[in-house]
Amino acid sequence: xxxxxxxxxxxxxxxxxxxxxxxxxxxxxxxxxxxxxxxxxxxxxxxxxxxxxxxxxxxxxxxxxxxxxxxxxxxxxxxxxxxxxxxxxxxxxxxxxxxxxxxxxxxxxxxxxxxxxxxxxxxxxxxxxxxxxxxxxxxxxxxxxxxxxxxxxxxxxxxxxxxxxxxxxxxxxxxxxxxxxxxxxxxxxxxxxxxxxxxxxxxxxxxxxxxxxxxxxxxxxxxxxxxxxxxxxxxxxxxxxxxxxxxxxxxxxxxxxxxxxxxxxxxxxxxxxxxx
Amino acid sequence: xxxxxxxxxxxxxxxxxxxxxxxxxxxxxxxxxxxxxxxxxxxxxxxxxxxxxxxxxxxxxxxxxxxxxxxxxxxxxxxxxxxxxxxxxxxxxxxxxxxxxxxxxxxxxxxxxxxxxxxxxxxxxxxxxxxxxxxxxxxxxxxxxxxxxxxxxxxxxxxxxxxxxxxxxxxxxxxxxxxxxxxxxxxxxxxxxxxxxxxxxxxxxxxxxxxxxxxxxxxxxxxxxxxxxxxxxxxxxxxxxxxxxxxxxxxxxxxxxxxxxxxxxxxxxxxxxxxxxxxxxxxxxxxxxxxxxxxxxxxxxxxxxxxxxxxxxxxxxxxxxxxxxxxxxxxxxx
Amino acid sequence: xxxxxxxxxxxxxxxxxxxxxxxxxxxxxxxxxxxxxxxxxxxxxxxxxxxxxxxxxxxxxxxxxxxxxxxxxxxxxxxxxxxxxxxxxxxxxxxxxxxxxxxxxxxxxxxxxxxxxxxxxxxxxxxxxxxxxxxxxxxxxxxxxxxxxxxxxxxxxxxxxxxxxxxxxxxxxxxxxxxxxxxxxxxxxxxxxxxxxxxxxxxxxxxxxxxxxxxxxxxxxxxxxxxxxxxxxxxxxxxxxxxxxxxxxxxxxxxxxxxxxxxxxxxxxxxxxxxxxxxxxxxxxxxxxx
Numbered sequence: 001x002x003x004x005x006x007x008x009x010x011x012x013x014x015x016x017x018x019x020x021x022x023x024x025x026x027x028x029x030x031x032x033x034x035x036x037x038x039x040x041x042x043x044x045x046x047x048x049x050x051x052x053x054x055x056x057x058x059x060x061x062x063x064x065x066x067x068x069x070x071x072x073x074x075x076x077x078x079x080x081x082x083x084x085x086x087x088x089x090x091x092x093x094x095x096x097x098x099x100x101x102x103x104x105x106x107x108x109x110x111x112x113x114x115x116x117x118x119x120x121x122x123x124x125x126x127x128x129x130x131x132x133x134x135x136x137x138x139x140x141x142x143x144x145x146x147x148x149x150x151x152x153x154x155x156x157x158x159x160x161x162x163x164x165x166x167x168x169x170x171x172x173x174x175x176x177x178x179x180x181x182x183x184x185x186x187x188x189x190x191x192x193x194x195x196x197x198x199x200x201x202x203x204x205x206x207x208x209x210x211x212x213x214x215x216x217x218x219x220x221x222x223x224x225x226x227x228x229x230x231x232x233x234x235x236x237x238x239x240x241x242x243x244x245x246x247x248x249x250x251x252x253x254x255x256x257x258x259x260x261x262x263x264x265x266x267x268x269x270x271x272x273x274x275x276x
Numbered sequence: 277x278x279x280x281x282x283x284x285x286x287x288x289x290x291x292x293x294x295x296x297x298x299x300x301x302x303x304x305x306x307x308x309x310x311x312x313x314x315x316x317x318x319x320x321x322x323x324x325x326x327x328x329x330x331x332x333x334x335x336x337x338x339x340x341x342x343x344x345x346x347x348x349x350x351x352x353x354x355x356x357x358x359x360x361x362x363x364x365x366x367x368x369x370x371x372x373x374x375x376x377x378x379x380x381x382x383x384x385x386x387x388x389x390x391x392x393x394x395x396x397x398x399x400x401x402x403x404x405x406x407x408x409x410x411x412x413x414x415x416x417x418x419x420x421x422x423x424x425x426x427x428x429x430x431x432x433x434x435x436x437x438x439x440x441x442x443x444x445x446x447x448x449x450x451x452x453x454x455x456x457x458x459x460x461x462x463x464x465x466x467x468x469x470x471x472x473x474x475x476x477x478x479x480x481x482x483x484x485x486x487x488x489x490x491x492x493x494x495x496x497x498x499x500x501x502x503x504x505x506x507x508x509x510x511x512x513x514x515x516x517x518x519x520x521x522x523x524x525x526x527x528x529x530x531x532x533x534x535x536x537x538x539x540x541x542x543x544x545x546x547x548x549x550x551x552x553x554x555x556x557x558x559x560x561x562x563x564x565x566x567x568x569x570x571x572x573x574x575x576x577x578x579x580x581x582x583x584x585x586x587x588x589x590x591x592x593x594x595x596x597x598x599x600x601x602x603x604x605x606x607x608x609x610x
Numbered sequence: 611x612x613x614x615x616x617x618x619x620x621x622x623x624x625x626x627x628x629x630x631x632x633x634x635x636x637x638x639x640x641x642x643x644x645x646x647x648x649x650x651x652x653x654x655x656x657x658x659x660x661x662x663x664x665x666x667x668x669x670x671x672x673x674x675x676x677x678x679x680x681x682x683x684x685x686x687x688x689x690x691x692x693x694x695x696x697x698x699x700x701x702x703x704x705x706x707x708x709x710x711x712x713x714x715x716x717x718x719x720x721x722x723x724x725x726x727x728x729x730x731x732x733x734x735x736x737x738x739x740x741x742x743x744x745x746x747x748x749x750x751x752x753x754x755x756x757x758x759x760x761x762x763x764x765x766x767x768x769x770x771x772x773x774x775x776x777x778x779x780x781x782x783x784x785x786x787x788x789x790x791x792x793x794x795x796x797x798x799x800x801x802x803x804x805x806x807x808x809x810x811x812x813x814x815x816x817x818x819x820x821x822x823x824x825x826x827x828x829x830x831x832x833x834x835x836x837x838x839x840x841x842x843x844x845x846x847x848x849x850x851x852x853x854x855x856x857x858x859x860x861x862x863x864x865x866x867x868x869x870x871x872x873x874x875x876x877x878x879x880x881x882x883x884x885x886x887x888x889x890x891x892x893x894x895x896x897x898x899x900x
Contacts, residue, residue: 013706013708014709017706017708017710017711018714021717021718024717024718025718025721027729027733027736030732030736030737030744047744093623093624093626093627093628095623099620100617102620108628110895112627114887115635117883117887117890119879119880122879123638123639123641123642124860124876125645125863126637126642128863129641130638149631152630152631170363170364175349176348176349176375177374177375179349181616183378192365194365212727213837213838213856216727216841230727231727233731241736245732245736252723255725256724258723259719259722260720260723263719329613330613347615
């Protein structure tokens with residue numbers, strides 16, 4: 001049990017912990033600050049922290065010059081599309097695994113997990129060629145399907161661990177009460193699993209949003225999400241730190257906020273329930 | 277209506293036989309209790325009747341109609357689970373209304389029935405609460421409410437009282453018995469507690485390893501146990517079962533005598549013994565007496581105020597007409 | 611335990627997910643395997659003669675492959691070392707009692723949500739640029755000569771960037787594990803006369819060992835396929851100093867158009883990943899029983 005810690009120790013710990021926290025957070029903080037500077041202030045020597053003329057100019061430029069919204073919409077389409085598709089396939093599968101397990105359920109789960117370990121580069125060539133053949137290159141649909149497939153094992157696993165916590169007797173009660181399979185899922189399982197499904201959605205959106213292998217290799221402009229948008233800043237164009245910062249903030253802000261809300265579930269999802 | 281017949285029902289999980297071939301007739305309106313030690317297959321048997329498990333072979337008839345292949349929803353039975361299995365995201369009202377809603381009943385009728393059930397079960401005050409805000413006993417009532425609104429052909433209870441504390445258990449036991457008096461609907465009740473079985477049942481089915489050991493009224497089982505298992509299982513404290521030389525005197529392999537059928541004396545009797553432990557319950561005193569005739573202490577019931585202490589010497593005499601004799605197979609000799 | 615009816619339903623509901631994953635895994639892998647035996651380049655798409663293991667011997671004999679293999683291992687081991695040790699330290703720190711725990715927690719976790727391309731670009735330009743970067747300016751300010759990270763120590767730079775991204779993950783998991791350690795155990799050890807260091811060494815660390823294994827294995831899977839961070843910073847260079855296998859294979863296909871060699875490289879990557887995967891699946895499989 002917690003014992004009374006001396007106040008000096010607590011203050012010391014506070015200083016230490018905040019220092020470490022700020023140090024780790026610094027690159028993001030610096031990007032945030034720089035995004036409101038003029039390009040000249042952004043590279044001033046010595047650097048200025050907060051004592052500069054704050055401007056929204058960079059954000060305006062990013063939208064007008066680079067069409068930020070186009071990439072942002074693509075990111076939203078891709079992450080939501082792949083998540084919805086994932087849930088449609090994963091909810092029934094996880095239901096079956098959690099409530100009607102057979103001797104092979106465990107093997108199937110582990111096999112699904114092992115597909116996640118298949119290095120993307122091992123299947124890049126055929127996927128690329130298939131995409132070329134079927135005209136899917138740089139299409140949202142093609143990428144939604146790929147993101148759906150690479151995240152499907154994680155979605156199934158997360159839902160499975162959540163569903164397993166729902167007592168089977170409740171579903172049996174629904175069956176006794178005259179609910180068929182569909183009604184059992186809609187009226188009983190789904191409402192009880194809402195928190196779990198919500199965390200699954202969050203994690204999957206984060207993973208899809210930040211996915212940077214397939215999105216970089218299979219898109220050029222049409223279907224390109226924010227990962228590609230930022231990558232286009234990698235070629236030096238002179239003084240562009242402030243604009244790069246603004247673009248970066250725009251790319252990470254939505255997901256940073258989502259992520260902060262779902263950090264606890266993240267552990268569970270990414271470790272496949274091995275650490276709770 | 278609520279007649280349930282099991283014919284040649286078998287259940288196996290892989291190579292494990294849970295229930296060898298079994299026949300059982302449950303008549304309309306009966307309160308039947310399945311009792312037995314844990315792992316005896318009583319819950320499986322109930323789930324087979326409910327349709328939550330498939331029979332491996334055999335037939336289940338409900339009111340004369342074939343029900344073996346019917347899904348649980350179509351059997352017209354209601355079940356109260358050990359964990360109550362209430363829907364945590366629904367209010368008490370919605371929990372009770374759920375089976376009616378599933379049946380597609382119109383709203384006015386649902387409301388009428390739910391209100392009536394809530395009133396009879398003293399749940400009106402909690403009708404808008406969620407299960408998590410209720411006590412164990414209240415949850416139990418909601419589970420019962422959910423079962424009765426459907427007016428099922430039979431109620432199935434799966435150890436419904438095992439999650440309640442002792443005091444509440446006695447109260448709920450009475451309530452369920454009263455419910456049966458009032459509804460006169462068939463009830464099948466599973467428990468490992470022979471006191472529940474004795475107090476509630478019209479008919480007790482004693483199970484061991486999936487086999488029916490004996491079927492009968494509580495009193496029949498008490499007075500005429502067909503074998504040593506039933507003899508030892510029904511009655512509290514347990515019947516004393518003696519084998520060896522003492523049993524041979526009576527021409528049996530084993531003899532059984534209940535604690536309440538031993539005459540106790542400090543001066544004379546058939547068996548001499550030393551009191552090892554005495555348990556004073558107030559109304560009764562139970563003595564555990566070590567005797568040369570049996571390697572385990574013999575339990576004897578005495579009066580509440582019987583003045584006796586550990587270490588005292590006592591004499592025991594079995595009442596001859598209450599003595600049970602069993603042969604080498606453990607079956608009762610009549 | 612269920613009825614035939616529910617079992618049938620269960621099978622039907624599991625089938626779609628299993629089938630799509632099976633196709634996703636088997637079809638491209640089989641194609642990769644097939645391509646890896648062909649002399650197949652994008653510049654000569656008409657003739658694709660069978661060449662057996664030539665692509666493998668070509669790919670494996672390429673000095674760049676050896677460099678890439680070494681780089682891949684250095685990258686994985688380097689990032690693991692930093693994130694596991696750093697993660698333990700930060701987790702221990704976050705487990706202490708101090709003001710603003712929740713806010714510091716958010717600060718520490720933030721990098722994990724930053725998309726790889728952003729993380730790489732921010733570090734490359736605003737942190738590690740020798741003239742304008744914060745690190746360079748700091749070093750100049752204290753009188754040292756700043757280094758040009760991306761050209762002088764390209765692999766180390768990438769290790770730092772990737773470690774920064776994964777430190778939060780390690781911290782979060784280790785912290786979760788740390789907080790599941792019962793205070794009773796620590797107090798019992800204290801009663802037995804153990805000091806803070808002994809408690810850490812004999813009680814806390816063994817308790818976290820499982821979480822540490824999970825961190826190592828899961829990170830390894832992701833670290834083996836680091837791609838975006840290299841693409842937007844060093845592009846594998848200078849030379850092949852910061853090329854890993856994933857980047858090399860992608861380069862073979864997209865820059866050189868050598869489908870055959872790239873496929874062979876892909877299969878090599880799959881084999882390497884499988885070695886790691888076997889351990890991870892065992893570990894998590896064991897947990898399923900528990």
